[in-house]
Amino acid sequence: MNRSTLSKAISLGMVTTLFSSMAIAETRVEDIVQRLESMQQEMDELRQQLKNTVTKEEVNEVKQTISSASEWRQPDTLIHMAGYADVGYTDTESEDGSFNVGTFAPIFHFQYRDIAMLEAELELEVGDDGETETNLEYLTIDWFLNDYMTLVAGKFLSPIGQFRQNLHPSWINKLPSAPPGFGHDGAAPVSDVGFQLRGGFPVGNVRTNFAIFASNGPELKTELEGGEYELDGVEAEGFGTDSDGEKTYGARLGIIPVAGFELGLSAATGKATVTSVEDGDSSLLSGEGARDYDVIGADFNWQIDAFNLRGEYVETEVGADNGSGTAASEGAIWETWYTQGTYRLSQSKWELVARYTDFDSPHDSKDQKQWALGVNYLVTNNFIAKLGHEFNDGMSDTDADKDRLLFQLAYGF
Amino acid sequence: MKLPNIKTVLSIGVKALLISGMISPFAFAFDYPEKGNAAAGAKAWSENCSRCHNMRSPSELRDDQWITTVFHMRVRAGLTGQESRDILTFLQGFNSSLPTNGLMTPVSVKGTASQSGKAIYGETCIACHGENGKGTLPGTPDFTQKNGRLSKSDSDLFNSILNGYQSKGSMMAMPAKGGDSSLSNAEVSEVLRYIRQTFGQ
Numbered sequence: 001m002n003r004s005t006l007s008k009a010i011s012l013g014m015v016t017t018l019f020s021s022m023a024i025a026e027t028r029v030e031d032i033v034q035r036l037e038s039m040q041q042e043m044d045e046l047r048q049q050l051k052n053t054v055t056k057e058e059v060n061e062v063k064q065t066i067s068s069a070s071e072w073r074q075p076d077t078l079i080h081m082a083g084y085a086d087v088g089y090t091d092t093e094s095e096d097g098s099f100n101v102g103t104f105a106p107i108f109h110f111q112y113r114d115i116a117m118l119e120a121e122l123e124l125e126v127g128d129d130g131e132t133e134t135n136l137e138y139l140t141i142d143w144f145l146n147d148y149m150t151l152v153a154g155k156f157l158s159p160i161g162q163f164r165q166n167l168h169p170s171w172i173n174k175l176p177s178a179p180p181g182f183g184h185d186g187a188a189p190v191s192d193v194g195f196q197l198r199g200g201f202p203v204g205n206v207r208t209n210f211a212i213f214a215s216n217g218p219e220l221k222t223e224l225e226g227g228e229y230e231l232d233g234v235e236a237e238g239f240g241t242d243s244d245g246e247k248t249y250g251a252r253l254g255i256i257p258v259a260g261f262e263l264g265l266s267a268a269t270g271k272a273t274v275t276s277v278e279d280g281d282s283s284l285l286s287g288e289g290a291r292d293y294d295v296i297g298a299d300f301n302w303q304i305d306a307f308n309l310r311g312e313y314v315e316t317e318v319g320a321d322n323g324s325g326t327a328a329s330e331g332a333i334w335e336t337w338y339t340q341g342t343y344r345l346s347q348s349k350w351e352l353v354a355r356y357t358d359f360d361s362p363h364d365s366k367d368q369k370q371w372a373l374g375v376n377y378l379v380t381n382n383f384i385a386k387l388g389h390e391f392n393d394g395m396s397d398t399d400a401d402k403d404r405l406l407f408q409l410a411y412g413f
Numbered sequence: 414m415k416l417p418n419i420k421t422v423l424s425i426g427v428k429a430l431l432i433s434g435m436i437s438p439f440a441f442a443f444d445y446p447e448k449g450n451a452a453a454g455a456k457a458w459s460e461n462c463s464r465c466h467n468m469r470s471p472s473e474l475r476d477d478q479w480i481t482t483v484f485h486m487r488v489r490a491g492l493t494g495q496e497s498r499d500i501l502t503f504l505q506g507f508n509s510s511l512p513t514n515g516l517m518t519p520v521s522v523k524g525t526a527s528q529s530g531k532a533i534y535g536e537t538c539i540a541c542h543g544e545n546g547k548g549t550l551p552g553t554p555d556f557t558q559k560n561g562r563l564s565k566s567d568s569d570l571f572n573s574i575l576n577g578y579q580s581k582g583s584m585m586a587m588p589a590k591g592g593d594s595s596l597s598n599a600e601v602s603e604v605l606r607y608i609r610q611t612f613g614q
Contacts, residue, residue, distance in 0.1 A: 078477055078480055078481050079481075080477075080478055080481035080482065082482065082485070107485075109481040109482075109484075109485055111480065111481050111484055114447075114484070114494075117481070117484055117485070117488075119485065119488075142484075142488050144484070144487075144494070146494070147493050147494030147495055148493055148494070150487070150488050152488060162465075165489070166465045166489060166490075167465060171466070171467075172465055172466040172467075198488055198491060199491055199493070200490075200491035200492055200493050200496070201493060202493070208491075209490065209491020209492075210491065211491070212426075212427050213427065214427050214428065247424075249420075249424045249427040249428075250427075251427065254491060259460040260460070262464060269420045269424075301464055301465075303463055303464070308463075348581075378467065381467040381468060381469055381470060381473075381585070382467070382469060382473070384467075412466075
């Protein structure tokens with residue numbers, strides 16, 4: 001190869017390289033331009049977003065304004081909802097076990113300063129047939145008269161004893177069931193409609209609390225059994241009318257001589273009339289007259305460190321009929337008592353419970369003696385898992401004689 | 414002369430009390446919201462609430478929720494107005510939850526305490542820990558127990574008081590500084606010294 005040919009070849013190579021480099025450079029520039037345009041677009045979007053956001057300083061400024069705002073920090077009217085609910089499983093002797101929804105009981109509070117409060121509790125239950133039942137457990141207007149006295153007017157939980165008025169909510173009751181005789185058809189009255197004065201006052205170092213009331217009182221029902229009419233039960237469920245025009249008067253006095261111990265005594269007296277007949281001739285009711293109705297009760301509560309012992313006794317007596325055309329001429333007595341011990345295991349969330357109840361009804365088939373043992377796990381202080389076993393002793397082949405295993409989850413809010 | 418029977422007496426008594434109760438508010442002044450005494454409130458809270466149910470931690474509800482709850486309980490438990498105000502003041506002062514971050518560290522204890530450890534314990538700690546240090550509520554540690562809570566180092570205990578502490582099995586957490594945010598580090602140190610001297614083995 002001569003020098004001239006070599007020089008031509010080198011020149012051609014250089015030109016080729018130059019053109020190819022230019023082509024590559026052109027592609028890169030286009031690439032960069034594209035990326036720059038894309039970044040510009042993103043930046044515009046970010047600027048737009050920034051316009052719609054606030055700085056941390058601005059947030060703090062708003063927070064300060066809110067915290068220093070006086071409105072609604074202490075309004076005259078307060079609205080609050082509390083209540084409880086429970087679900088569970090019940091296995092009754094010689095029957096198939098069932099899951100069940102117990103109760104959903106929302107409590108509504110509407111308060112006007114420290115002058116008055118409207119309280120209402122609904123009781124929603126799912127029955128065995130799947131239907132939902134709704135009841136008004138209580139509805140009262142509480143008028144805070146002074147430091148020692150509140151007027152409670154409306155439908156209120158009976159102040160006789162402690163279980164019905166304070167212990168029956170499932171997140172409070174230490175066992176999954178109520179003691180026999182303290183349920184809705186037992187010896188202890190459930191609720192009443194009328195006026196009540198409640199409060200507390202110190203007497204030296206002794207603290208006391210009280211409740212006195214005037215109310216419509218209960219109604220009675222009879223049942224045709226074995227060819228004869230008998231008083232079937234006292235329906236002390238807070239009636240909106242007074243069928244016999246005779247009022248019931250009652251009171252409870254609680255004494256707390258030392259912290260942790262309370263003793264309560266209660267009584268009620270009035271008249272009650274038979275207003276319903278089951279499986280019989282309802283025309284007999286026309287001659288029914290008001291009968292004597294008397295209740296007495298006593299209760300105690302003793303807290304010693306992690307151990308709690310409580311007990312309660314209630315007796316309801318209905319007199320004989322004095323009128324004519326009676327549906328059940330004889331009087332009757334319902335009596336029940338229970339005592340319950342609870343022990344919280346040290347430094348744990350476990351709790352052991354034992355309760356003994358003796359319920360005496362005018363009907364032998366409903367008499368019941370019961371031992372109930374339980375273990376509770378306090379998931380939180382208002383959410384409790386309860387496992388209990390009832391050893392029931394009643395008339396053979398009746399529900400009162402069947403043992404039950406119960407599991408319950410109860411939540412208070 | 415025939416004496417009236419017990420039913421008549423009860424009936425007249427109830428009517429008289431209802432009527433006198435309704436006219437009595439004119440003899441009292443309403444003052445709302447009136448501040449109560451937190452220490453007395455802690456005592457009343459620990460003595461009354463557990464009469465019926467498990468203790469609810471103050472941190473469960475906001476200030477306004479505690480107002481309606483306490484007034485509801487005033488009716489239920491037969492509390493006096495003063496007891497209610499004391500309990501409300503205690504609950505509203507103790508309902509801040511434990512911090513999950515930003516814990517205060519006991520780097521140094523500067524200054525002098527303006528109250529004695531005994532006085533602070535008597536006002537702030539006694540409601541839950543008790544006069545004897547054994548605890549008045551389920552789950553509250555027993556200071557007198559050998560190898561118990563006081564076997565921890567001063568630094569650990571100081572930190573627990575400063576930031577609050579949740580004891581295992583206790584229904585409520587101890588709030589930071591026992592709920593009294595006005596306590597200085599020197600006063601926290603002072604009350605810790607008192608607790609060690611009085612209840613330590």
